[in-house]
Amino acid sequence: MTYLLCALLGGGVIAAICVPLFRKENTLESAIIEETEWDLLIRKKEVLLANIQDLDFEYKCGKLSETDYKQVRNEMAGEVGRVLEHIHNLEASLDLDALIRREVAARKDVTPKGSQNTCPSCSFNNPPKNKFCAECGAKLNS
Numbered sequence: 001m002t003y004l005l006c007a008l009l010g011g012g013v014i015a016a017i018c019v020p021l022f023r024k025e026n027t028l029e030s031a032i033i034e035e036t037e038w039d040l041l042i043r044k045k046e047v048l049l050a051n052i053q054d055l056d057f058e059y060k061c062g063k064l065s066e067t068d069y070k071q072v073r074n075e076m077a078g079e080v081g082r083v084l085e086h087i088h089n090l091e092a093s094l095d096l097d098a099l100i101r102r103e104v105a106a107r108k109d110v111t112p113k114g115s116q117n118t119c120p121s122c123s124f125n126n127p128p129k130n131k132f133c134a135e136c137g138a139k140l141n142s
Helices: 002-022 028-033 037-060 066-093 098-109
Strands: none
Touching: 037 066
């Protein structure tokens, strides 16, 4: 009887520990953390483009023959094209999440014209927090 009680108590403790690990939550936090197909495609695109840059570097260093370089680069470029097409099709669908991501990305890239520091030397538009020009290194007027 004591062994049965210990076994039930031990099983209950193990179940109490393991249930939260395997339960899928439908909360906002879990939805934010969860990777979507779009996220995976964006990461795949970035990896492929980095691989093409590495391939170009290896070719310029003389580690690849021209025929191998052209063959591998064409294969990689084709794969990037397929991934970009898939991303475009996914974003073109009536998915509201994709629309929101496009809007947020567009708004992050746009900074108001009045809030930029223009370099007196080279006329480069710098972010307002810069003290020196990112293009030529000249001191900016605050």
